[in-house]
Amino acid sequence: MQRRKFIRLVGGGTIAAAVTTTASLSGCATTGAYPDAAIEAWKGPGNETDPRRRAVAYAITAPNPHNLQPWLVDLRQPDVIVLKTDPQRVLPETDPFGRQILIGHGAFLELLVMALAKEGLAAKVTLWPEGELPLDLNAWDGRPIARIALGKPASEAAPDALFAQILKRHTPKSDYDATRAVSAVTLQTLLESSNVNGITLGGTVDDAKLPAMRELCWQSAQVELLNPRTSLESLQLTRIGPAEILKHRDGISLNTGFVRFANAVGMVDRNAPLAQGTTAYKTAFGRFEGHSRTAMGFVWLTSAGNSRSQQIDAGRAYVRLQLKASELGVGVHPMSQALQEFSDMKPYYDKIHQLILGKNAPSTAADATVQMFCRLGYTASPPPATPRRALERFIQA
Numbered sequence: 001m002q003r004r005k006f007i008r009l010v011g012g013g014t015i016a017a018a019v020t021t022t023a024s025l026s027g028c029a030t031t032g033a034y035p036d037a038a039i040e041a042w043k044g045p046g047n048e049t050d051p052r053r054r055a056v057a058y059a060i061t062a063p064n065p066h067n068l069q070p071w072l073v074d075l076r077q078p079d080v081i082v083l084k085t086d087p088q089r090v091l092p093e094t095d096p097f098g099r100q101i102l103i104g105h106g107a108f109l110e111l112l113v114m115a116l117a118k119e120g121l122a123a124k125v126t127l128w129p130e131g132e133l134p135l136d137l138n139a140w141d142g143r144p145i146a147r148i149a150l151g152k153p154a155s156e157a158a159p160d161a162l163f164a165q166i167l168k169r170h171t172p173k174s175d176y177d178a179t180r181a182v183s184a185v186t187l188q189t190l191l192e193s194s195n196v197n198g199i200t201l202g203g204t205v206d207d208a209k210l211p212a213m214r215e216l217c218w219q220s221a222q223v224e225l226l227n228p229r230t231s232l233e234s235l236q237l238t239r240i241g242p243a244e245i246l247k248h249r250d251g252i253s254l255n256t257g258f259v260r261f262a263n264a265v266g267m268v269d270r271n272a273p274l275a276q277g278t279t280a281y282k283t284a285f286g287r288f289e290g291h292s293r294t295a296m297g298f299v300w301l302t303s304a305g306n307s308r309s310q311q312i313d314a315g316r317a318y319v320r321l322q323l324k325a326s327e328l329g330v331g332v333h334p335m336s337q338a339l340q341e342f343s344d345m346k347p348y349y350d351k352i353h354q355l356i357l358g359k360n361a362p363s364t365a366a367d368a369t370v371q372m373f374c375r376l377g378y379t380a381s382p383p384p385a386t387p388r389r390a391l392e393r394f395i396q397a
């Protein structure tokens, strides 16, 4: 007997599939083991001898929206790394101004500088050497995000303790253990993890404050799911099964037996948006509800303005926060829906700015901005490593 069940996607969205009644949905919201080659980046630079390539091998593990991995590095000048973005690897629906993509570039840059230091190299970072990327994604071109000039450090720099966490850091994309609180001491330690100029970390584990924030996550998730364009954007970046995961090594990777079965029998439609009121919608809604309800605390990053450089700096601070979380064994999972800048989301974009900053949402690059909003908690088992493309794919040499 067949009946309809629905596969909940990591990162948002739902796949409708007909399955036998005996098939279990348990585990479908999380990924199975990925093919080894897809996660080889997490072994580090291996036998690479060039210090720049070694550093890039660490940097490609940076967190980034929808795992698009938009980074390109030009190594054609000696002692210089030029960081660019791939203008094709953007999220026009959920991130129409590329703000989140640039946060992913900031995270890359921070890991790159940390890894260069480990190689004994000082990095002088100049952002936007040929001018900033414009707001319009269609006008994004090959201009560099940063020029990183390498040299010998003036003096022996103290090693960055967070370097040891780079290959252990993974974003937890499943429900947290709702019986395990996050302590105020852990929160405070996290908030002290980052020293990036101009980026302020805030957070709460106060039971009185959590319900409003959980509700905001849940409500804003519905907006993303209901909008055909934004839900489709996630579906089209979904990779199912070893062959697709190995081919792309990016996006939202799903590899459980159940998802693969549903895909193999042609029941997975990645070209049709979710429809309100369907079981699929309700199931996806339940997943976001689970993530929201099991949030045992929240952390956020804000900046006094919303310039391109401040977006990069937010990424540098964010990855430090996640590295610290990895060291402490606590989960930091972005819940970015309310921070998405498409028109349907505007009420929630306003609301999150009122809640966190007591101000209206930014309308110019000079306005205070919530750059990241993440839930805190503990997962039952360690989160898995997420695929990365091969090192060679990022390097222009």
Ligand SMILES: Cc1cc2nc3c(=O)[nH]c(=O)nc-3n(C[C@H](O)[C@H](O)[C@H](O)COP(=O)(O)O)c2cc1C
Pocket: 010, 011, 012, 061, 062, 063, 064, 065, 066, 067, 100, 101, 103, 104, 107, 169, 170, 171, 172, 173, 333, 334, 335, 336, 337, 384, 385, 386
């Ligand atoms: C700016 C930004 C926004 C993100 N937003 C979300 C989100 O809303 N939901 C989610 O599950 N993950 C989110 N992530 C996490 C990415 O999905 C994750 O970094 C990516 O899949 C790679 O996985 P990894 O961090 O475990 O290496 C975000 C990451 C960044 C940098």
